Amino acid sequence: MARIAILSYIKRDSLVHELTGRTKLVFFLAWSVASMVTYDTRVLVCMLLFSIAIFKISRIRVKDISVVLGLAAVFLLMNNLFVYLFSPEYGVGLYQSRTVLFTIAGPYTVTLQQLFYHLNMTMKVVCVVPIALLFIACTDPSEFASSLASIGVSYRIGYSVSLALRYIPDVQREYHNISQAQQARGIDLSGKDKLFTRMKNSVAILLPLVLSSLNRIETVSNAMELRGFGRNKKRTWYNLRRMQRNDWIVTFLAAAILAVDLLVTFWDGSRYYNPFL
Amino acid sequence: MKKLSVKTVVAIGIGAALFFVLGKISIPTPVPNTYISLQYAIEAVFATLFGPVAGLLIGLIGHTLVDATSYGPWWSWIIASACVGLIIGLITMKLDINEGINTKKIVTFNVAQIIAHLLAWGLIAPVLDIVIYSEPLEKLFAQGLMAGVANIITTGVVGTLLLIAYAETVVKRGSLKKED
Numbered sequence: 178m179a180r181i182a183i184l185s186y187i188k189r190d191s192l193v194h195e196l197t198g199r200t201k202l203v204f205f206l207a208w209s210v211a212s213m214v215t216y217d218t219r220v221l222v223c224m225l226l227f228s229i230a231i232f233k234i235s236r237i238r239v240k241d242i243s244v245v246l247g248l249a250a251v252f253l254l255m256n257n258l259f260v261y262l263f264s265p266e267y268g269v270g271l272y273q274s275r276t277v278l279f280t281i282a283g284p285y286t287v288t289l290q291q292l293f294y295h296l297n298m299t300m301k302v303v304c305v306v307p308i309a310l311l312f313i314a315c316t317d318p319s320e321f322a323s324s325l326a327s328i329g330v331s332y333r334i335g336y337s338v339s340l341a342l343r344y345i346p347d348v349q350r351e352y353h354n355i356s357q358a359q360q361a362r363g364i365d366l367s368g369k370d371k372l373f374t375r376m377k378n379s380v381a382i383l384l385p386l387v388l389s390s391l392n393r394i395e396t397v398s399n400a401m402e403l404r405g406f407g408r409n410k411k412r413t414w415y416n417l418r419r420m421q422r423n424d425w426i427v428t429f430l431a432a433a434i435l436a437v438d439l440l441v442t443f444w445d446g447s448r449y450y451n452p453f454l
Numbered sequence: 455m456k457k458l459s460v461k462t463v464v465a466i467g468i469g470a471a472l473f474f475v476l477g478k479i480s481i482p483t484p485v486p487n488t489y490i491s492l493q494y495a496i497e498a499v500f501a502t503l504f505g506p507v508a509g510l511l512i513g514l515i516g517h518t519l520v521d522a523t524s525y526g527p528w529w530s531w532i533i534a535s536a537c538v539g540l541i542i543g544l545i546t547m548k549l550d551i552n553e554g555i556n557t558k559k560i561v562t563f564n565v566a567q568i569i570a571h572l573l574a575w576g577l578i579a580p581v582l583d584i585v586i587y588s589e590p591l592e593k594l595f596a597q598g599l600m601a602g603v604a605n606i607i608t609t610g611v612v613g614t615l616l617l618i619a620y621a622e623t624v625v626k627r628g629s630l631k632k633e634d
Contacts (some may be wrong), residue, residue: 185523213529213586249525263593271588298587305526313522333458334511340467341474341515348471352479376608379492380615383476387499387616388623390468398464406460448588 187314192423193235194315198324198416200424205312207431211438212305216448218293220441221300224434228307235311242310249306256302257295261285268294274453290453297449318342323414332412340397351389356382462504466511469500473516478524493520494538494605495612498567501543502617503551509539530582534574538605541570555621560614567609575602 188194193201212224239246260267265284268291269275276289316324322339326332364378401407420428442448458466476493493516501509513535521527545566549559579601580594 209527209529216588245524252525259597260589260593263596264590267590298589301587302526309522309526331458333463334466337463337466337470337511338515340464341470341519344468344471345474345519348468348475352475373611376490376611377615380612380619383492383496383612384616384619386472387496387620390472391503391620394461394464394468397468398461401464402460407457407463 185313186316186318187237187241189236189315191234191236191315193231193311195421195423196315196427197418197420197424198316198320199327200420200427201312201316202324202328203428204431205308207435208308209305211435212301214448215438215442216297216301217442217450218297218300218452219450220438221297221304224304224438225300227434228304232307232311235315237311237314242314245310246306249302253299253302257299260295260298261291265291267291271449272451272453276453293452317416320416320418323417326412326414327417333407336406344393347393348386348390352382352386355385458507462508465500465504466508466515469496469504469508469512470515470519472496472500473512474519477516477520490604490608492608492612494535494571495609495616497535497539498542498563498570498609498613499616499620501539502546502549502563502566503620504543505547506540506543509541509543510536511539513537513539530579530586533582534579537578538567538570538574541573542566545569551617551621552624554624555618560618563617564610564614567613568606571602571606571609575599575605 208224208228212221215221215224265286266288269288271294272290274290278287278289278292280286319339321342322332322335325335325338359378359381364381365375473493473496476496477491479492497509497512497516500512514532517532517535518527521532542563546563549562551559575598576595580591580598583589583594584591
């Protein structure tokens with residue numbers, strides 16, 4: 178069976194695994210916000226080093242996530258390439274100075290500023306990757322719902338998330354079965370057909386999938402209703418763990434990182450760290 | 455906020471699972487990081503059947519899961535995905551597909567999805583990309599336009615066909631005819 182490369186929970190013994198889902202969620206969100214806000218090279222370098230350090234602590238091996246890292250690399254490479262193709266002088270405008278290194282052809286010169294801009298943009302994305310991967314790889318999926326609920330999200334939405342995680346394998350299997358059955362009848366989705374035919378063919382696979390999903394929604398929601406889901410304002414969680422000392426430390430660390438990040442970034446009134454002026 | 459019904463909660467969960475699975479098998483286009491995405495057809499259909507909140511959360515949860523399991527989350531596009539569901543859900547709120555389907559409903563659905571995709575990929579995603587990632591305008595709008603057009607076509611063709619086929623399967627009141 179053709180498996181889709183998906184990152185999932187990897188059980189190990191480490192400090193990162195021991196943290197509660199809530200702590201990891203808070204850290205992940207704070208980290209995402211911090212990396213989104215800043216464009217300051219100094220902050221980004223620190224964040225990058227820090228995220229690699231956490232990766233080491235988690236005892237997840239690079240081998241475990243090599244496929245995902247490859248995807249991320251391709252994504253970044255393409256993104257950089259197209260930014261450059263569309264506006265090779267963007268960095269010059271951003272950093273308000275121009276140091277030409279060499280010229281490729283026509284308007285495509287390579288300037289120090291442009292390279293610096295690319296470096297910053299790439300780091301901004303790269304420093305989130307390890308944290309995002311760790312969040313997925315080190316958090317038991319059954320803990321997602323309770324950790325969402327514990328940061329104030331309605332437990333109904335938390336439940337939706339855990340239903341999604343629970344039914345992804347089922348939907349995937351069903352998709353696979355239907356598409357095999359349709360392929361046996363000569364309906365193909367691969368690159369051999371024209372794009373438009375492929376799109377029409379996809380309906381032949383999607384329709385049974387949607388109908389069976391609607392049935393499933395009916396069954397599952399009836400079952401939940403029978404058990405009185407949603408009757409009370411709050412609910413308790415089987416998988417909820419108490420916050421330990423380390424959890425509090427990491428939560429405060431997350432807040433501190435965010436605060437320092439904002440402070441350093443906006444100290445001089447601009448998001449960008451400009452070494453050229 | 456009105457409480458979500460049990461059915462909506464489940465629809466969001468299963469819808470997000472569908473979004474995720476389809477998001478993983480997308481067909482690439484010539485523009486980087488942009489795909490022919492069947493998941494938006496599903497999101498549109500679910501938004502029409504289960505309402506704006508369901509559409510919003512299916513996009514949000516589904517897209518976050520897709521991104522988080524392949525590379526870091528790209529928040530601006532996740533938010534745009536959520537907006538697609540929200541807008542389609544809002545415009546099609548009054549359409550009761552369970553009562554059958556006609557040309558007017560199909561047109562409304564398509565107007566809704568075109569508005570939603572144009573706003574999401576032409577405005578929300580590029581603007582957020584500029585604010586968050588400070589990427590050049592030309593690249594973002596080329597990318598947004600490509601994604602928007604691809605999604606409009608996919609949702610228009612696949613979504614409409616799905617909606618019609620779904621409506622056909624629902625037994626309508628008074629649909630039995632006496633045989634002559």
